[in-house]
Amino acid sequence: MKMFGTIGPSLIAITSLLIALPAAHATPIITVDLGVSSQNFTLVGQGTDNPYGTYINLQGACTSGSTTTSCLLSGDFTGTTSGFTGGTYDLITTYPNGDPLTSISMDPLGGPNQNYFNANPPAAGTTMYLDLTENGGANYDIPIFTNGSYDAQLYFNSINPTCGGTPLGNAPCNQIDVGQVYGATYSGPVTGSVNFAEPASTVTPEPNSFLLFGTALLSLGGFVGYKRS
Numbered sequence: 698m699k700m701f702g703t704i705g706p707s708l709i710a711i712t713s714l715l716i717a718l719p720a721a722h723a724t725p726i727i728t729v730d731l732g733v734s735s736q737n738f739t740l741v742g743q744g745t746d747n748p749y750g751t752y753i754n755l756q757g758a759c760t761s762g763s764t765t766t767s768c769l770l771s772g773d774f775t776g777t778t779s780g781f782t783g784g785t786y787d788l789i790t791t792y793p794n795g796d797p798l799t800s801i802s803m804d805p806l807g808g809p810n811q812n813y814f815n816a817n818p819p820a821a822g823t824t825m826y827l828d829l830t831e832n833g834g835a836n837y838d839i840p841i842f843t844n845g846s847y848d849a850q851l852y853f854n855s856i857n858p859t860c861g862g863t864p865l866g867n868a869p870c871n872q873i874d875v876g877q878v879y880g881a882t883y884s885g886p887v888t889g890s891v892n893f894a895e896p897a898s899t900v901t902p903e904p905n906s907f908l909l910f911g912t913a914l915l916s917l918g919g920f921v922g923y924k925r926s
Contacts, residue, residue, distance in 0.1 A: 729776040731786055731889040733856060736770050741882035742875040750802035750876020752814060757792050767791040768817030780831060787828040802873055811873040827891060837896050849893035858885035
């Protein structure tokens with residue numbers, strides 16, 4: 698599977714996880730829209746494959762434990778399906794320490810798709826879950842990436858991203874330019890949407906169970922790798 702994303706000076710798709718759901722789903726597909734995240738989604742330039750842009754993708758606020766790192770991206774969600782009309786979300790990505798998500802631009806500098814990226818396969822042990830809590834209702838634990846494969850479709854749009862880290866010199870603050878410079882960053886809050894199969898049942902995690910960094914949850918940005926076709 699691949700993940701694609703664009704990042705630009707205005708509202709744009711930062712990550713477009715073009716991940717197909719299984720072809721024959723017996724259950725309905727639900728779509729929820731993710732509101733502006735409380736945390737930033739950050740691309741960290743690696744500059745290792747010029748003229749292509751290479752990145753580590755940091756999806757939210759990340760904390761490292763003894764063996765794994767977990768990243769949290771959270772906010773409000775809305776939808777039109779009963780039981781998923783509104784509430785809060787926590788997108789939690791966990792990956793082994795030293796194996797973050799990485800990506801590479803689809804095209805080299807100057808190409809028409811220079812500001813899109815392809816994801817490399819996440820490292821073994823990486824997971825991603827979306828915890829949805831309906832206002833006054835149930836809690837759902839939606840798998841996004843588990844057991845080495847994607848279980849849902851996930852898209853992001855960046856909101857007024859800014860550049861930081863290593864200076865870009867005379868280059869503009871664009872995704873492709875950040876990917877040319879080791880340590881440069883492209884960061885900002887995101888909105889998005891998720892398509893997933895209707896859960897078979899609800900779950901009610903123990904308090905703080907999704908805040909136990911270093912356990913079974915994976916990160917998505919600086920987190921997943923991207924690869925040229």
